[in-house]
Amino acid sequence: MPILELHVLEGYDDDAKRRLAEGLTDAVRVVMPAPPDAVTVMIHERATSQYMRGRRQRTGAPALPDPCRIVRDYLAAMEARDVDAAAGFLGEGFTMVFPGSGPMTSLQELIDWSAPRYRFVRKTYEGFDLAPTPGPAVVYARGTLSGAWPDGTPFEGIRFIDRFEITEGRITRQDVWNDIAEVRP
Amino acid sequence: MPILELHVLEGYDDDAKRRLAEGLTDAVRVVMPAPPDAVTVMIHERATSQYMRGRRQRTGAPALPDPCRIVRDYLAAMEARDVDAAAGFLGEGFTMVFPGSGPMTSLQELIDWSAPRYRFVRKTYEGFDLAPTPGPAVVYARGTLSGAWPDGTPFEGIRFIDRFEITEGRITRQDVWNDIAEVRP
Amino acid sequence: MPILELHVLEGYDDDAKRRLAEGLTDAVRVVMPAPPDAVTVMIHERATSQYMRGRRQRTGAPALPDPCRIVRDYLAAMEARDVDAAAGFLGEGFTMVFPGSGPMTSLQELIDWSAPRYRFVRKTYEGFDLAPTPGPAVVYARGTLSGAWPDGTPFEGIRFIDRFEITEGRITRQDVWNDIAEVRP
């Protein structure tokens, strides 16, 4: 115990099924003090002809992309200064807040804002956390920043955390905290 | 679709079952693009006599406490300067890191460290996020700080985020980020 | 085979569960050539705390009354000339059609229309059929009529069939066919 049975329409690929089973396992273990080996997940897949809701047969919809993967790819594109690629991950109404900035809504706005603050920045990740919510999926990325101040002096080991909201596979909000102000010259 | 069936040993109270069903619903919707009303959770409860694993009958264990509740109560105790109550929420090996601090392991250490930084601080919460993981449950609390600098000058609206790891119902790690360094006099 | 499992919220009484199991058995045997003894129905009942749809716990609604019972009671009230009781079974927008009548919407209209046709009429039932549909439940009552013509001459053995639509526990339509015109003097 516990045993989880998930009934879905067929069409989800192996990665989606793995993510489902992992997410369900973790969700249960937040409430139940069960060792991992005591948690079993079984996924039952139904063909369209084997399922009816509201007297209508249905077909499955494609899985949502992995929110952590979206965040990783977005941050990699930003670090590579590939603004077009990065912008491709953003959804309608995207807003971001950085330490000391007000709300910004475009990546160009961010680039302009950061120019006087650092020459460049790289992220070393300590971990990602995925928080499912009734609304958007929330992803946290945390670790340390390295880079160079505007005068070229290097820095490293500055703690950061980014919070992302992902709605229907798009980033709609980014909130950033870090210790840059603690340490900048 | 999807339909989730959870088989557990009986003994979980209504709050635990509600938390389980909510967590499972959210976990599924991170992967499947299903509207909330299409997600059904059914909990089947088994008496000890109705369950056997490894040829042994079992009894249920009590539910773990709600990690968000633990964090709220701990932060409330800290805000009320009730250090004993706050310490009661901490687990073996507790460590915390604040902006500009190194790792600290006792609440007194934190109090000493913060004394020259602010006279007092209050938290206004914008939200809590719960991230189940294969290891500890992770809770994020975020919002704004208000309070007074050491000279008594008030401040408010300073963004913060706290990350907590909860292991077997105890806080084992706290990481804090905020914009105090951005704005302090 | 086949085996049917029905998951419902608890609160249905034994009569409702019996009607459910019988209706499901019959519905399956219209499609599958299974002898009755090969059809098994299991009803699983969930408490409110054991069920969530759309991230909301739910409580069961009372069962709908047996449509055949409604029809029997309505026809008994009409035969007993208890118009008030009969009217109590009728729903919004009730309409009825008898052989040679146009649509009628009140029981008084029916009484007036039938006065020159027969002095009284009694029904002997041969059977009731219940046809579930995506819309109203449909009940058929059939058998023979006996009674007396306006001049007091008795009659009997006249075939009839009544069709009823029942919506949310109320009769909303009645269509009547019989052989009165074949045999009346």
Add this chain to the structure above:
Amino acid sequence: MPILELHVLEGYDDDAKRRLAEGLTDAVRVVMPAPPDAVTVMIHERATSQYMRGRRQRTGAPALPDPCRIVRDYLAAMEARDVDAAAGFLGEGFTMVFPGSGPMTSLQELIDWSAPRYRFVRKTYEGFDLAPTPGPAVVYARGTLSGAWPDGTPFEGIRFIDRFEITEGRITRQDVWNDIAEVRP
């Protein structure tokens, strides 16, 4: 709620599975006041190697034909005066009763009986109802008749209803009511 799980041996085609799911949905909604979208049907199919009853593995039997389709095709054959085709739908012990007729057991008997009553008749359908029962499946067809009296005078709009009993895919009984006697010259 409610959720229905049907376990069957594999081999039923999509039409049979659709009919099963629709019939089960409707059967449940006769008793439970659930909106259609709250009724879910899942069909689980088992291979022969996955099923055993009475310590014997089994294979599925072909689905019974749709009783409404049988009735439609039979009535179409009759209307087209294709007596051989129509007779092919009839089962052992077939009996029919028309308004004013006694029991008849062959289609020729019906043709002879109707000859002095109308030259021909066509049916316009208002609807079909399917009533599953513990015994035969019962199908009702209703609507209006048009055609010509023996003298060639046309008629139309005469209400009719036909009741059919279908046993193991064959019509074994037909009972007809209509308003011909109300309106014939």
Add this chain to the structure above:
Amino acid sequence: MPILELHVLEGYDDDAKRRLAEGLTDAVRVVMPAPPDAVTVMIHERATSQYMRGRRQRTGAPALPDPCRIVRDYLAAMEARDVDAAAGFLGEGFTMVFPGSGPMTSLQELIDWSAPRYRFVRKTYEGFDLAPTPGPAVVYARGTLSGAWPDGTPFEGIRFIDRFEITEGRITRQDVWNDIAEVRP
């Protein structure tokens, strides 16, 4: 894996449910190389109102007694020379065969047959095996015999095995093998 779900009518006591779950666990592990802890059994109990087969609701029957217990109690009664008690465990058509005896059908016959063979005998059990079959339950009791020869000389450590067939809770056949002939004086 594997996970076993057993659906039964309610009314079985805890001992019967334990025996069911143990027997199912062992039956699975004869075929599947699963460690015991990987075998889960869940018993779902249905009230009479929650179960229908063949369109009839049913009530559960009492569990059969434990065949091993029957055999133990019968052998204890025999050893205590309580022939009446022992006979109470025997069913219609009981037959027994001992080494060198032909078929015997009454306990008195056995007592007479054994009189010249040993003065008394006691059983020390090494184990019982229960073999479910499509027909009677089969129980094996094995171990060693001690006792005294007709002349009073004691013996011990003689291997024996008894095979019992139990039908509907009664012993219907007993077959005995032992090494008495190997060692008797």
Add this chain to the structure above:
Amino acid sequence: MPILELHVLEGYDDDAKRRLAEGLTDAVRVVMPAPPDAVTVMIHERATSQYMRGRRQRTGAPALPDPCRIVRDYLAAMEARDVDAAAGFLGEGFTMVFPGSGPMTSLQELIDWSAPRYRFVRKTYEGFDLAPTPGPAVVYARGTLSGAWPDGTPFEGIRFIDRFEITEGRITRQDVWNDIAEVRP
């Protein structure tokens, strides 16, 4: 009732599934007084992507060989004096005890021991019983022996029973009882 659902990883062949279903049927009927036709077994098979325990996806292991088949083949090899083939069925720590022998651990030891006892022996089987246990599977073979004494005199009809323990597909223990000492010259 009862209905058994067995969830396994896919990969078991039809013979393994048949053995599982038969064994489960028999195991249930040892406790429940159900006629065979009232016992239904359904096997649900899950692909690796549809199953997770301990947050790890798994693949099925091959079924264990049929213990009765192992015993039959071993005994056939022994009867054919194919000692190499017979030895192939034995597992680590194999021990055997025959009437009047002490424990023996090799087939050669048995051959030497039996040489002065009979020239050869053949088995006629009356039946095999399979007793699943929490430890090894136990198989009983019983019937009668025929053969020839050392002097060539034939014998037949001597009752025997062999008990085998099978661990992970290998015979680890054999215990033999028979009536040879009752009848040998």
